[in-house]
Structure formats: structure tokens, C-alpha cells
Amino acid sequence: MATKVTIQDIANELQLSRNTVSKAINNTGVLADATREKILRKAAEMGYKQFAYLPLFQEDTAKAAEHSILPSDKREIAMLTTQFLSSSHFSSMMLDRFQSEIEHLHSCTTIHRISPIELKEKKLPSSLNIERTAGIICIEVFDYDYAQMLCDLDVPLLFVDTPVMDMRPPLKADRLYMENRIEVQNAVAHMVQRGKKRISFAGIKPLSVLFERYMAYKDAVEYFGLTEGLSTCAMPSGQQNYPVSLYETIRRFKTMPDAFVCANDFVAMDLVKALNELGYSVPDDIWVCGFDDSQEASYFAPHLTSIHIHGQIMGYTAANLLMTRIEEPSLNYRTVYTETNLILRESTGD
Numbered sequence: 001m002a003t004k005v006t007i008q009d010i011a012n013e014l015q016l017s018r019n020t021v022s023k024a025i026n027n028t029g030v031l032a033d034a035t036r037e038k039i040l041r042k043a044a045e046m047g048y049k050q051f052a053y054l055p056l057f058q059e060d061t062a063k064a065a066e067h068s069i070l071p072s073d074k075r076e077i078a079m080l081t082t083q084f085l086s087s088s089h090f091s092s093m094m095l096d097r098f099q100s101e102i103e104h105l106h107s108c109t110t111i112h113r114i115s116p117i118e119l120k121e122k123k124l125p126s127s128l129n130i131e132r133t134a135g136i137i138c139i140e141v142f143d144y145d146y147a148q149m150l151c152d153l154d155v156p157l158l159f160v161d162t163p164v165m166d167m168r169p170p171l172k173a174d175r176l177y178m179e180n181r182i183e184v185q186n187a188v189a190h191m192v193q194r195g196k197k198r199i200s201f202a203g204i205k206p207l208s209v210l211f212e213r214y215m216a217y218k219d220a221v222e223y224f225g226l227t228e229g230l231s232t233c234a235m236p237s238g239q240q241n242y243p244v245s246l247y248e249t250i251r252r253f254k255t256m257p258d259a260f261v262c263a264n265d266f267v268a269m270d271l272v273k274a275l276n277e278l279g280y281s282v283p284d285d286i287w288v289c290g291f292d293d294s295q296e297a298s299y300f301a302p303h304l305t306s307i308h309i310h311g312q313i314m315g316y317t318a319a320n321l322l323m324t325r326i327e328e329p330s331l332n333y334r335t336v337y338t339e340t341n342l343i344l345r346e347s348t349g350d
Helices: 008-016 020-024 033-047 061-066 089-099 116-121 144-151 181-193 208-223 226-234 242-251 264-276 311-325
Strands: 076-081 109-111 135-140 157-160 176-180 199-202 258-263 287-289 306-307 334-336 340-343
Touching: 008 020, 008 033, 020 033, 061 311, 089 311, 109 340, 135 144, 144 157, 157 311, 176 311, 181 208, 181 258, 181 287, 181 306, 181 340, 199 208, 199 226, 199 264, 208 226, 242 264, 258 264, 264 287, 311 334
Parallel strands: 076 109, 076 135, 135 157, 157 176, 176 334, 199 258, 258 287
Antiparallel strands: 306 340
């Protein structure tokens, strides 16, 4: 059996450091484009197979297709979602990067929205041809039973965010999340350091994927001994007429919080509008922090402090997870968290 080519082997061939080669292959750090391309060409030439999505640099497209890990009768990568994914959604940048990473597979990436009826009846979207599907990536599929149905298809599967498990058996699939806890707790710590003592949370029930963000907030205020804010968390049920429900919820508060941590940017924006209608100014009277760092966050008035999701990194990681699952179906299931960062702006007095 031929010996597997390692990163060190490539480094030795090019007389470069192992760290430099690792940066090129893992797409981390800063490298000159010419250096990166030279390393990737050498890796392909030497038959480096550690990452299934590693680009091949053949001139002949037909020959390149022959090297795809996908069988000729299964060339579709299907993306399933229950949402309408606008350009403001964190997944838009992620999917751009995901598609660029799998271009060398000569596959067709298709998007399928799961209708409410299909979700209820646990049926695949009618537009999906499962016989031609090599792998599935799910974005915001939060129904646990539907997710389990997908796991039973015996098709390589990746969830980007998942339903809350609630002590139920884990999903038999790879899972990719943004890091929800650390930066929420950093946001609370920032507020505490600046003298805020009554810090609340604004979100939507059921919390689903946002549950981690709420729990991070709860753990942080308990750590600082500021549990009074827990009594004024604003979490109306459902998304229908949410701005009105949020306004009515905070209107009934006897004591208004000093600051809010919000489940996402759109909750934060609705909250700011509701506070303005009630005569409160952000940030003069109350601070507000969102999550996602959507396009709107930087031009909303006031500019919104938020937690940035690295969509490019998520797309790169999603390609890695799904392609290696296709190539090695027997791998143990993996759960990966990608870094997030707190971005301070006007809505927290910064």
C-alpha cells in the first residue's frame, strides 16, 4: 500500500516550513496568492488526499471530472432549509464559500425549501431527487423528528445548527455550529465592566437554536450575581406579529433593564424601535447588543453592537465536513464550532 502523503512531505518538496504549507491547505493565516497556489498544485501533484475538497489543478475539465469523489450517477449536493434565506442571513456568505470549495467535484448544488406540509408529514421536498443526491446540507432545520428522518436516509448529511436535543438521542450526522456562548458572555462582561447591573435578554420562544445564547446570558448574569435581570427577559412566543408582542411585553415592565442581550440582530432592531416608541433612547437610557452582525447592523440607527459570525469560515468548514463524510462514510460523527467575535458599536455606547 502506498504511503500517504503528509503536509511535511509537501513542505520538504518545496523547501517551505510545515506551518506555511498547513496555512495553504487549511486556508488559514495570510499567504501570498502565488505561494498558496504553488503549494496546492504540489499537493495535488503528489496525491495529497487528507482533505477531500482539495482543488485539483488539471487544465482538462473532462479529466478533472474523472477525479471527483462523487459517482457519475450521484452528482447533486442538496441544501435543505425551512427558511427563505435572504442576503442578510448569515448563510448567504457561507454558501458562496461552500460552493467555491466543492467546485472541483463537478457537482450540482441545489436548494430546496421544506414546506410546512412536508415538515409535518416528514416528507422530502418534491423537488429533490434523492437517487442522484451525493450529500445533504441542512440549514436551520429545527424539527427534531424531521431531522431524524433525514438521518435514516443513509445519505452523507451535515446540519448547520440543529434542533435542541432536550435529552433525546443525538442526531447521527455531522453538526456545524457558530460559537454561541463565549461572545455572549463577553458582551455581558463588557456591560458589567461599564456599570450595567440589570441586564436582560430578548428573544423568541420556542428558543430552538437560540437556546445556547440564552443559556450563555443566564450563566453570565448568575456568575456576576446580577440575577435581577432574569425577571425582565423579553421572550414573546412565535414570530407572528413579533414587533407588537415585543412592544407589549416590555411595556408591562415595572422596572426597565439597563441593557439587553438579544437572540439576533432582528430581535435587537425590533427592540430598539419598541424602546423608542416607549420614550427610551438607545444607548443613552438602555444598551442593546444583537447577534449575527448582519448587513443591517452597521447602518441601523444607532449602529448595532453585535456578535459577528464568520460565514466564509463556516462555508469552508461545511465543505470539509460533508466532503470527508462522502469519502469516508464510516467516520465518527463530528460536532464543530466556528469562532465568533463581539463587534462594539453605538448601541452599547461605543
